[in-house]
Amino acid sequence: MLSHKKKTLLAALSYLSSIAILLSFMYWFLKNEGFSESNFLIAGTLVLVLASGWGYIIAAHLLAPKAELDANLSHLSTEILHELNIPLSTIRANSTMLKKRVTDDERSLQRLNRIEAASVRLERLYKELAYSIKKELQPVEKEKLLLEPLLRERIETFKAFGRNRFSLNAGEMLINIDKIGFEKMIDNLLMNAMKYSPKESLIKVTLEENVLKITDEGIGMDETQLLRVYERYYQSDSKQEGQGIGLALVKAYCDDEGIEIQIVSKKGEGTTVSLNLEKVHVY
The missing domain is CATH 3.30.565.10 (Histidine kinase-like ATPase, C-terminal domain)
Known part of the structure; x- marks a missing residue:
């Protein structure tokens, strides 16, 4: 199965080939019918119409599905990241509250500190995942x-x-x-x-x-x-x-x-x- 880049390259080559054929036709038409303003307008209009139609076909069948897929992936990833952020925020908030209440149990405090440290690492991974997805879909602001x-x-x-x-x-x-x-x-x-x-x-x-x-x-x-x-x-x-x-x-x-x-x-x-x-x- 061809990758999207290969499909794009093939489409571009196909489009350039079709333009070359149309220009050749325009040259043949003007050479045989004689160059005049009306003949030039007829040939030019025909070339523009055919080129526009072929370009629309390529865009509709190649670029539009890719744009739709990117939009769907962006929507899905946003929902997933949102759902991941909810339990992460809950863990951090509750561990902070428990630390305030447990002040005289050293072992419990150590366990809560480990939970808090783990939640910080998870938050870091969450941000990196969000960054990676965003970078694939659009430029990242500096x-x-x-x-x-x-x-x-x-x-x-x-x-x-x-x-x-x-x-x-x-x-x-x-x-x-x-x-x-x-x-x-x-x-x-x-x-x-x-x-x-x-x-x-x-x-x-x-x-x-x-x-x-x-x-x-x-x-x-x-x-x-x-x-x-x-x-x-x-x-x-x-x-x-x-x-x-x-x-x-x-x-x-x-x-x-x-x-x-x-x-x-x-x-x-x-x-x-x-x-x-x-x-x-x-x-």
């Missing part, structure tokens, strides 16, 4: 944000795992991005740095001029692995958990935003991921 607070917030999230140490030196930089997409990219890079690094090792996040660097002291990669690092479902270490799509998603986001990404790594020494933020930097 916003101007300070880089350092955004990075600090993401690092604090990973510090909660109690696994690695982090250092942050990002100075002051204003960037124009879609917040959730940028955060997802940073999360993927920080997760990779943690996953392939020893416990308690340091992960450094630094900004040098317009280049953001994330450096770990992990297992690193050789040249062969670096060549395949952006391949979807590829993992340099098959023993690690994951689907092997993190860096593929990072690369796709960087390409969309005009962020140049470079990875330097050495087996047994660690990896540095560099992101050139020149094109998203607001001066």
Whole structure:
């Protein structure tokens, strides 16, 4: 079964071919009947009518169903996200109320804190799902944000795992991005740095001029692995958990935003991921 892109390409080629045929007919008609204002108007009108009719047929059978499908998907996803948000809000509200009442039971407070932390992670996943659906259907609005607070917030999230140490030196930089997409990219890079690094090792996040660097002291990669690092479902270490799509998603986001990404790594020494933020930097 042909994909929508292939169908669109075939339709475009078919339309161009039909226009070429009509123009050839117009040339033949004028050549045989002689060029005059009336003959030109007759041939031109015929070409326009046939071209418009063929264009309408293509639009009606190719573009209209796609637009209807997008509208239906948008409506369905909005309803699903709304239904997901209701129980999530209920969990958070009730856990907050219970924490206010349970003040002298340490074990119960710990359990409520875990429930609250889990609900925060669920809310994060909910926002990322909403972002992914919205991005597929329409452009995502960008916003101007300070880089350092955004990075600090993401690092604090990973510090909660109690696994690695982090250092942050990002100075002051204003960037124009879609917040959730940028955060997802940073999360993927920080997760990779943690996953392939020893416990308690340091992960450094630094900004040098317009280049953001994330450096770990992990297992690193050789040249062969670096060549395949952006391949979807590829993992340099098959023993690690994951689907092997993190860096593929990072690369796709960087390409969309005009962020140049470079990875330097050495087996047994660690990896540095560099992101050139020149094109998203607001001066």
